[in-house]
Amino acid sequence: MMWRSIAGFSKSVAARAHGSRRCFSTAIPGPCIVHKRGADILHDPWFNKDTGFPLTERDRLGLRGLLPPRVISFEQQYDRFIESFRSLERNTQGQPENVVSLAKWRILNRLHDRNETLYYRVLMDNIKDFAPIIYTPTVGLVCQNYSGLYRRPRGMYFSAKDKGEMMSMIYNWPAQQVDMIVITDGSRILGLGDLGVQGIGIPIGKLDMYVSAAGINPQRVLPIMLDVGTNNEKLLQNPLYLGLRQPRLEGEEYLEIIDEFMEAAFTRWPKAVVQFEDFQAKWAFETLERYRKKFCMFNDDVQGTAGVALAGLLGTVRAQGRPLSDFVNQKIVVVGAGSAGLGVTKMAVQAVARMAGISEIDATKNFYLIDKDGLVTTERTKIDPAALAFAKNPAEIREGATIVEVVKKVKPHVLLGLSGVGGIFGEDVLKAMRESDSCKPAIFAMSNPTLNAECTAADAFKHAGGNIVFASGSPFENIELDNGKVGHVNQANNMYLFPGIGLGTLLAGARIVTDGMLQAAAECLASYMTDEEVQKGILYPSINNIRHITTEVGAAVLRAAVSDDIAEGHGDVGPKDLSLMSKEDTVNYITRNMWFPIYSPLVHEK
Ligand SMILES: NC(=O)c1ccc[n+]([C@@H]2O[C@H](COP(=O)([O-])OP(=O)(O)OC[C@H]3O[C@@H](n4cnc5c(N)ncnc54)[C@H](O)[C@@H]3O)[C@@H](O)[C@H]2O)c1
Ligand SMILES: O=C(O)C[C@H](O)C(=O)O
Ligand SMILES: [Mg+2]
Structure with missing residues (x-):
């Protein structure tokens, strides 16, 4: 795949810019096993290709007659989406900024809910335009309005009422494997304060960045909302508020809930990486101290x-x-x-x-x-x-x-x-x-x-x-x-680091996230820019190059995990293999393991 060729790129500006070039590969991707048939596939955004299902696949999967007869290519679907997005931009010109931002979020969110492959492709190829919608700043507006915007569930919700049930609840998640979890309790959403259950938008947005920047497979990400109540009076008074209508749990009661979630998550997915996000300071620090030596986790805000x-x-x-x-x-x-x-x-x-x-x-x-x-x-x-x-x-x-x-x-x-x-x-x-x-x-x-x-x-x-x-x-x-x-x-x-921290940690199979790994991430980012760029006041890469910088950060984090002797390997790649990798080998290994949105042939298995 042409995309994969960014692996060996040097740090020249031209090479980095190439990382964002749009290309529709003709290489044949590996198959994807699906346990559903017929309309169930069309309603599953992980597998749905909309009008893009080839005729033979329609036959094999019981889709014949469920779609209009003409097959539309991935590229045509992409162009069609971009055209509707641009037309939305034209039609909303002059309207208040918040209205326009939410309209843009809705059109992207609808695609996310329908067809994840196409969604992540348009997101990756247009990251500069779309990150401000699915991530900061619009994600803040989405969280503020979440109860009204809510249409379909995404991620999992564990509430104070689920105490004692989490170990079984975690098995309700449909994916066999989860690599990255982002969890919030909604207590400090950006600078917007306590938004309770509505803060789920933050883990969703962060994980969108994990998929687009770090190439984590979207079938293996899990946004988590830990609803322990809210102290936001306005939300508590709102009849449409979707969270628990009670003040926040405090002290031991709070910690028992979060302990139970962590035990449940790591029991089912012992190799997952958990990112804590937008917890109020006291819990951010306390949970970091409590879990950082026990679980593979880090707090992104800290x-x-x-x-x-x-x-x-x-x-x-x-x-x-x-x-x-x-x-x-x-x-x-x-x-x-x-x-x-x-x-x-x-x-x-x-x-x-x-x-x-x-x-x-x-x-x-x-x-x-x-x-x-x-x-x-x-x-x-x-x-x-x-x-x-x-x-x-x-x-x-x-x-x-x-x-x-x-x-x-x-x-x-x-x-x-x-x-x-x-x-x-x-x-x-x-x-x-x-x-x-x-x-x-x-x-x-x-x-x-x-x-x-x-x-x-x-x-x-x-x-x-x-x-x-x-x-x-x-x-x-x-x-x-x-x-x-x-x-x-x-x-x-922090979008310039968390995807690489998570990716490097995951592919190292690191038991925990050490200070050495975090320092390596920071140093990698610090040395990424050329002297010429820095002299002009350009300190960070363009977001268009976020996949490239994430690959480099991931490699730096992985190598630090190896030198800290906490890398246990990932899949077939053992700790010994990791320790024998050169810097270039590590970058190649990281790149090979990054998911890329392309329609795979679906193979049905009962
Ligand atoms: N750019 C990033 O990557 C990034 C990362 C993390 C957090 N943030 C942002 O940083 C902000 C703070 O996050 P946090 O988690 O530290 O929040 P926090 O609530 O833990 O801390 C806020 C701090 O600001 C202080 N403060 C409040 N009003 C002040 C004032 N008038 N003058 C001086 N200090 C004042 C408070 O005393 C407190 O120490 C949020 O807006 C968040 O979105 C940005
Ligand atoms: O979410 C962001 O954009 C950065 C940071 O994590 C924040 O809390 O503000
Ligand atoms: Mg944050």
Whole structure:
């Protein structure tokens, strides 16, 4: 298959761009076993080919007469879908943005529900246009409106009412094998707060990225909603709300539910990888500590985000034209001390300690952590133990200092937001960044979705100046600067790492996800961009190359699992085989194991 040829690509821009080229291969794919016949196949999006079933297959599978006589090729079906999408775009011009976004989501979701092969093909080939719909930011809007948008189930729902039943319930899932699970309890959906059961949209969107970026087989992914209630009064009052109408479980009661789910999932699928997503900070940290040595799991908001941010921070050092070793001298203000902000600060501090050969305590010197009560200092009375390590001496700057006060005093190289609060990098804060000690100050407004970003790209370039490096969690368009140059907008989103972390972990057959594997992922992303790109302020690859970067990250993660001695192998490939693979062999192995959407001949088996 031509697509497969991206395996051996070098890092040249041309080669990377090739990864997104549309091609309809003529190679014959392997067969796919199906246990259904007739109309049941047409109603199963895993196997359905709509009008694309060849006549012989229609005969073999009892489909004759159930479809219009003409066979339409995959390519024609693809073109037809794209044409209806473009016509929807034309017809909704001038309508409010939310209305248009939801209309686009609906048309994609209908295809997802009907024909997954075609869905993933259009998603992969148009990832730049479609990721903002099925993923951030539109997925946030979908979650907010989920109870009204709900038509068909996707994934599994385990609620507090299922206590004691989960071990048998898990066998209700129709697939024999599950590789990737993304689970949420809906308690902190993007920057939108507690959305209860409606948060299921997040695992669905993340797993769509797993299929498109990491080539995980869509028949082997499982979105999970753990419904332990909600504290969102509006949802509790909504008669159409689809979740449990009770306040969230807390303490031991909560942990018992999640323990039971983890036992059930790993009993049925011992080799699965579980990604925790959008849990409120206290549970994000607690579950990570509780499970990370016991199960093959990671928390994307804490660990994936940290790696993506670290790669960006290292990129900003290169963008300043300075050697990477200068990272240890960068002054970094992190606004938001929750699951993401603390995860980022911790990983960046560890990197400084490693690079400078100093203790982690000494490495915190250049980091400033701000939460909703302002600068965190040792004077803080009720302090989160995880934030304590980064608390400043109030003699340096007062306890509770505002963002603008801290920026004016510190003149940081980087101002990084993970607060979930839209617009808190106001004009005063951004203007203060003009006095930064860096020749290319960096502003990372990483909160999602778009309205929750700490500032817009336009405001950042307008107030902080054209020489900044800018990144945001949700996509913004590049900015045309007054001097005719382009202000590049990077998307600092954990989507650049989690698919590769999951893929590398899976194909290594790693027992757990180690810090070494996460560090390897971050380093791989950090070294992906060329000096020329970084000099222009481009810190992350284009999303069009997400399959390529994911392959590379996956290989780095797998190799780290081997060197950490926790790789047990996958399928026929044992730990010894993995340890004998060169870097190139590893990339080829990863690529060979990535699913690609193409119609396979269906073979019926009782
Ligand atoms: N770009 C990415 O890849 C990425 C990854 C993870 C999280 N995020 C985003 O980061 C945001 C935060 O996520 P989280 O899991 O850390 O949430 P969280 O609720 O755990 O933490 C939020 C933090 O922000 C602080 N905060 C609130 N209001 C503030 C204010 N006015 N000024 C300063 N600090 C304030 C809180 O005190 C808390 O420490 C969300 O919007 C989420 O979407 C982005
Ligand atoms: O979901 C995203 O786009 C990134 C991140 O996981 C978040 O919670 O905001
Ligand atoms: Mg998240």
